[in-house]
Amino acid sequence: EDKVVQSPLSLVVHEGDTVTLNCSYEVTNFRSLLWYKQEKKAPTFLFMLTSSGIEKKSGRLSSILDKKELFSILNITATQTGDSAIYLCAVKTSGSRLTFGEGTQLTVNP
């Protein structure tokens, strides 16, 4: 059975801090790993990673994949209160589904 594990499950930081969110996976037929941000509505797409060692970056957010050690990290620098959300990691395999982790609840306090 495909499995995705995220850590920590929750995190509370102050504005300006840097955070690292972790995602490890055990799946068959890995195709890609995706990060989503979920506030009180639809998960919104952040990154798709398919190759090891290539960092993807968007503003203060960046992510990298290690296909040998089967994990990915999502970094957020200079956090803002608007970064408060649940961050979901999902893995796409050769089937049709995405397998999601439980998510990391990030709270950024002013």
Next chain:
Amino acid sequence: GAGVSQSPRYKVAKRGQDVALRCDPISGHVSLFWYQQALGQGPEFLTYFQNEAQLDKSGLPSDRFFAERPEGSVSTLKIQRTQQEDSAVYLCASSLATWTSNNEQFFGPGTRLTVL
């Protein structure tokens, strides 16, 4: 519209009632997915459509759950004889191409179902 839309946004049902949840995917998107998200959990796959064909329904938790997409665009998820454990957010997602490609899925806002 520009994104995936779902209706209703909130639904309260008495145990035993039937419910129907609607999803309007992004226009032209071939693939459509339904997920169930329980409180404090990540979304869990329910079913997948490629155009009007339901290619994977292995995630449907019981035969009380039924989904259709008769014309390859709008989809309906129906839950018969609802139970309290069906309470969750039901998310719909669409993707431009078929499941064999590596496109991201775009999610709708979800329908929050509460079964009393």
